[in-house]
Amino acid sequence: MRPVCANPGPGCRVRTSVKIATFNINGINRRLPNLLAWLQAAKPDVACLQELKAAHADFPRDAIREAGYEAVWQGERSWNGVAILARGREPVPTRRSLPGGPHDDQARYLEAAVDGVLIACLYLPNGNPQPGPKFDYKLAWFERLIIHAAELHATGLPVVLAGDYNVVPTDADIYPSKSWGRNALLQPVVREAFARLLAQGWTDALRTIHPAGPLPSFWDYMRDGFSRDAGLRLDHILLSPDLAGRLTDAGVDRSVRGEQNASDHAPAWASVSNKRARNGRPLAPFPDHDQH
DNA sequence: ATGACCGCTGGAAGCGGA
Numbered sequence: 001m002r003p004v005c006a007n008p009g010p011g012c013r014v015r016t017s018v019k020i021a022t023f024n025i026n027g028i029n030r031r032l033p034n035l036l037a038w039l040q041a042a043k044p045d046v047a048c049l050q051e052l053k054a055a056h057a058d059f060p061r062d063a064i065r066e067a068g069y070e071a072v073w074q075g076e077r078s079w080n081g082v083a084i085l086a087r088g089r090e091p092v093p094t095r096r097s098l099p100g101g102p103h104d105d106q107a108r109y110l111e112a113a114v115d116g117v118l119i120a121c122l123y124l125p126n127g128n129p130q131p132g133p134k135f136d137y138k139l140a141w142f143e144r145l146i147i148h149a150a151e152l153h154a155t156g157l158p159v160v161l162a163g164d165y166n167v168v169p170t171d172a173d174i175y176p177s178k179s180w181g182r183n184a185l186l187q188p189v190v191r192e193a194f195a196r197l198l199a200q201g202w203t204d205a206l207r208t209i210h211p212a213g214p215l216p217s218f219w220d221y222m223r224d225g226f227s228r229d230a231g232l233r234l235d236h237i238l239l240s241p242d243l244a245g246r247l248t249d250a251g252v253d254r255s256v257r258g259e260q261n262a263s264d265h266a267p268a269w270a271s272v273s274n275k276r277a278r279n280g281r282p283l284a285p286f287p288d289h290d291q292h
Numbered sequence: 293a294t295g296a297c298c299g300c301t302g303g304a305a306g307c308g309g310a
Contacts, residue, residue, distance in 0.1 A: 026309085027299055051309085053300065078300055079308070126310055134308095166310070179293045185310060220310065221297035230293090232310075264298075264310080 004070055004090050012088075015045065016274050017248065018115065022048040022162040022235050023256075024123070024218070024265035028081070029053075031263055032060055038256055039067050044269060045087050046114050048121035048162040049073075051263075052081025052107075059083065076107035082121045082163075086114045094118065100144040108141070117243070118152065122163035127184030135184050138166070142193040146200075153200050153240060161202065161238040164265065167194045169204070173233035175214055185232065203244035205237040205270035210250070217252050217268045225264075226257050235268040246272040 005012035021044035025031045028049065039047065047069070052059065056075030064071050064085060072093045073083035084091045091112035098109040108123040122145065127138030152159045168174045168186045180186050198204060206215055216231025225231065239247060250270040257266040 030299065051299095126308080128308090128310065177293075180310090183294095183310070218310070220294090222310090223293065223296065225297095234310075 004088055014274065015115070017271055018046070018117065018274065019044045019269055019271045020046045020048075020119070020160050020162060020237060021267045021269035022050070022121070022164070022237060023267035024050045024164040024235060024263060026051050026263040026265065027053040028083070029058060029060060031261070032063060034256065034259055034261060034263065036063065036067050037259075038253065038267060039064075039069060039085075042253055042267065042269065043087065044085075044267075045089075046091075046117075046119055046160075047085040047267075048119065049083040049085065050081070050121070050123035050164045051079075052076075052083060053078060054081055072110065072112050074107040074110045076105075080107045080123060082107055082110040082123050084110055084112045084114070084119055084121050086112075089114050091119070098122075098141070098144050099148050101141070104141075116158065118155075118157050118159045120152070120159065120161045120163075122161065122165070124164065124166045126166050127187075127190070130182070130184040130187060135187075138184060139189065139193070142190070142197075146193065146197050149197055149202070150200055153202070156242075157240070158242045159240040160243065161236075163236070164234055165194065165236050166234055167191065167236075168232050168234065169194050169207075169236075172212070173214060173216075175216070175230045175232075177230065180232075185234065198238070201241055202238035203241070203247065205239050205244075205247055205250045206233070206252070206268055208244070208247060208250070209270075215252060216254070218265045219257055221264050235265060237268060237270045239270065239272070243272050246274070248273045
């Protein structure tokens with residue numbers, strides 16, 4: 001078993017590269033074999049999970065620990081639920097809900113520090129049907145996220161905003177289809193909110209590495225969406241400026257969607273270097289690597 | 293091309309998801 005540590009130090013090596021993934025697991029206990037197989041194959045350093053669909057006490061901590069990951073999670077019976085897994089590290093939780101919603105008890109936001117990087121794991125509301133109260137909740141949640149993201153950005157810390165945004169950002173992020181036109185995932189007001197978030201200074205890691213093409217991370221169970229490759233890009237990894245300069249690679253593990261008993265989402269991931277940026281310039285180490 | 297699928301709860305059928 002690897003050593004577990006909150007901060008790199010003696011017995012806990014500084015990593016030269018960090019791979020951060022987000023995966024809407026659609027029922028963590030139903031999907032546990034798929035999750036463990038993906039962790040073993042993909043070996044993300046950090047994995048943000050959404051849609052645990054499990055009460056807090058039903059999180060499979062032992063199996064995940066056996067796979068080499070420590071975790072923090074926010075469970076909820078039946079619906080929602082988010083988790084942050086870190087390979088050989090103890091994530092240090094900093095927030096268990098999104099500010100600004102004192103009566104919002106849906107488990108959709110979790111924040112933790114891992115190796116000096118602040119990881120925000122989010123599950124933005126679906127919002128269907130629209131218009132309606134669920135769509136209003138989605139928009140209000142988005143505004144709370146935008147406010148909080150601005151505060152995170154202003155800290156100057158390395159920050160990752162990863163999760164299922166339930167937003168198809170542009171028409172390039174969906175297969176040619178007219179059937180989604182009224183869906184909450186594509187509404188102009190939702191896309192405008194996503195654009196406003198990006199405009200704070202966040203970098204869309206997947207789109208930066210793959211500037212063209214649909215880059216889907218979700219294929220509907222209905223009408224056999226995966227075999228038709230009728231997919232939507234819903235899962236996004238946004239990087240603060242410091243991390244964006246270190247971005248080396250990103251992608252979607254789409255083969256995971258083709259497994260037996262698969263989630264309707266595939267994992268999306270981004271790698272950031274601790275050595276050099278994409279332009280080859282040397283970089284300072286992550287902030288807390290000099291501590292201890 | 294959205295009704296069709298899937299998971300959860302509870303122990304049937306309804307809700308929520310996207």
